Amino acid sequence: MEQAFLNELRDNFGIEYHNVDLLTEAFTQSSYVNEHPNLKLQDYQRIEFLGDAVMELMVSEYLYKKYPNYPEGKLTRLRAAIVCEDSFSAFARECHFDRYIKLGKGEENNGARQRNSLLCDIFESFVGSLYLDQGVAAVHRFVAQVVFPKIDNGTFSYVMDHKTNLQEYLQRDGEVEITYHLISETGPANDTKFTVEVIAHDQVLGRGTGHTKKIAEQAAAEVALQKLQADD
Amino acid sequence: MEQAFLNELRDNFGIEYHNVDLLTEAFTQSSYVNEHPNLKLQDYQRIEFLGDAVMELMVSEYLYKKYPNYPEGKLTRLRAAIVCEDSFSAFARECHFDRYIKLGKGEENNGARQRNSLLCDIFESFVGSLYLDQGVAAVHRFVAQVVFPKIDNGTFSYVMDHKTNLQEYLQRDGEVEITYHLISETGPANDTKFTVEVIAHDQVLGRGTGHTKKIAEQAAAEVALQKLQADD
Known part of the structure; x- marks a missing residue:
């Protein structure tokens, strides 16, 4: 993984990976794996599977505790506005994740790097890799910096x-x-x-x-x- | 909450609640709340919202680690067979949760106590209440007793x-x-x-x-x- 990204993660979020391979996997799209068969890489999809569930719990718990008077229906509506492609891709851009995705040439030329669906996946896989590398408390710190303030300032209240x-x-x-x-x-x-x-x-x-x-x-x-x- | 249930939880799962009110809320259906307005009860739905996300992460992490060679598609298929109404209602029955749900008379007479959708909800809300009362490690111990062995013995492999x-x-x-x-x-x-x-x-x-x-x-x-x- 590029040193520039490792520096960004350290400087902006206080994150330093023990196992940088997890971070690399989290940012590797299948098109890149296919173009470099001799590198024996894994794409991000397995880690994204995990990261998706980690994000779901982080956001659910935050909403549950922040809004003790909201019935379940409102919590679900609010969660759906946060845990979704539009929001996660915006978080990914804000963290500059788009710059560091490993893409195959074809996908790069097709403009995949700025596709919301990919950026959403990468946000989830990043969270999955952080969870695997450093556990739930580290993810909580990251999400408390990138996601929770937007809940607090009403970014998602348009659904309410x-x-x-x-x-x-x-x-x-x-x-x-x-x-x-x-x-x-x-x-x-x-x-x-x-x-x-x-x-x-x-x-x-x-x-x-x-x-x-x-x-x-x-x-x-x-x-x-x-x-x-x-x-x- | 009935002492019989507290005894079962202690004897079968080694669980003793600090705050039994959380357990009571997790087992209270809205029909019971409506029949007892003066008790000012909450129904289980908010806690279920949280428990749903807790279960999703528990199962996702277990599958991710147990099957390092499964691609994401298979993990997702397997998770869907575990995190679903059929499975969760079966777990709820196995834990005798059906006996302790607080239902209104109308719902009781309609046979709600043995309805899979209710039992699935109650399994999730139980997990949510355990998470709130004792944290993620306690939930992990419970799920390692009730859910993971069934993954290991192939109960869900029919989807594979x-x-x-x-x-x-x-x-x-x-x-x-x-x-x-x-x-x-x-x-x-x-x-x-x-x-x-x-x-x-x-x-x-x-x-x-x-x-x-x-x-x-x-x-x-x-x-x-x-x-x-x-x-x-």
């Missing part, structure tokens, strides 16, 4: 629709008027931050911020719901 | 078709005659044990036993394949 949930919650015992007030707009035009308050029964129930009014409203509704449910 | 795999392997460089010889039949008529040898190039490649000739042949082919691939 907190506004609808808040409405349903407040209207259990009849109609309630719920309003969202924009209370500030800060920052430059291309990076504006909106802050919104949600109000019902003349009370401010929660406040949220975001790069669009819609995201800020969802964030405010989420805060309100969490407070209300904590008080239940 | 080792005979076809052996044939494909031996015929990479041209036609080869492969024969299976029944070498013994032992035990009473209702519990006969068959032993079969698989032969190619005048060499015995492997020997297998089973309760039918077909299972014994598959077992012999599996042994032969493992030996041949280990020599590669």
Whole structure:
């Protein structure tokens, strides 16, 4: 494996492999194996099989603990938005994994290196190789750096629709008027931050911020719901 | 939770819960929650969400390590035969979990207690509760007692078709005659044990036993394949 990648892993994530062969296997696509039969390489698929299950557990446990009031259906919906090709390929790019995949020439020429399905596989196989090399705690540290902050900052909450949930919650015992007030707009035009308050029964129930009014409203509704449910 | 169940868990599996509430939640169906609103119970679904992911990883890691020569496709097929309703409901019955599920009267009268889908859920939620209460090592011990021996003894190998795999392997460089010889039949008529040898190039490649000739042949082919691939 290229020294540049080993340096990146060390500098960006504090990861140093005991067995670099595992990392190499995790980044080797079958097209590369086929072009280099004398190297007797393994492609990443077996390690990806394992990494997929490791990621599933990491994300499930985080969601289970972070959202004690979410019913199973919501947890499942949220998990599906995180454990998926779109998200994993984005994580892989963010970690520069696309630069270090070992591809055959044909696949390279076909643009495979930027294909989401491949990048998703590589993210999973990386996690599998880290799990094999260093165990669950090391994977947890990596995922806590790359994945969990995005859960915390609401990257995946678009599947949740907190506004609808808040409405349903407040209207259990009849109609309630719920309003969202924009209370500030800060920052430059291309990076504006909106802050919104949600109000019902003349009370401010929660406040949220975001790069669009819609995201800020969802964030405010989420805060309100969490407070209300904590008080239940 | 009934003392009888706590005793069973202790005597059969060496498990003693720190927080028995987790175990109770894992065995409580929504119909029971609805019938006892004043008890403020939670049903098992959130814990099952977690337990599902725990089982997926347990089984994936076991298969990955036990079958170093299996390509990803075979691992996936085998995992699907283990991580499924039929298997998990059978494990649940074997552990007597069916006796301790908390069901509402309507569900009880509908025969829910013996429904495979419920028993599968309960197996997963039990595993989730054990994971929360005692961590991954405790789950591993439980699964090593209840699940892994069945992988070892070939309960799920019906999805594998080792005979076809052996044939494909031996015929990479041209036609080869492969024969299976029944070498013994032992035990009473209702519990006969068959032993079969698989032969190619005048060499015995492997020997297998089973309760039918077909299972014994598959077992012999599996042994032969493992030996041949280990020599590669």
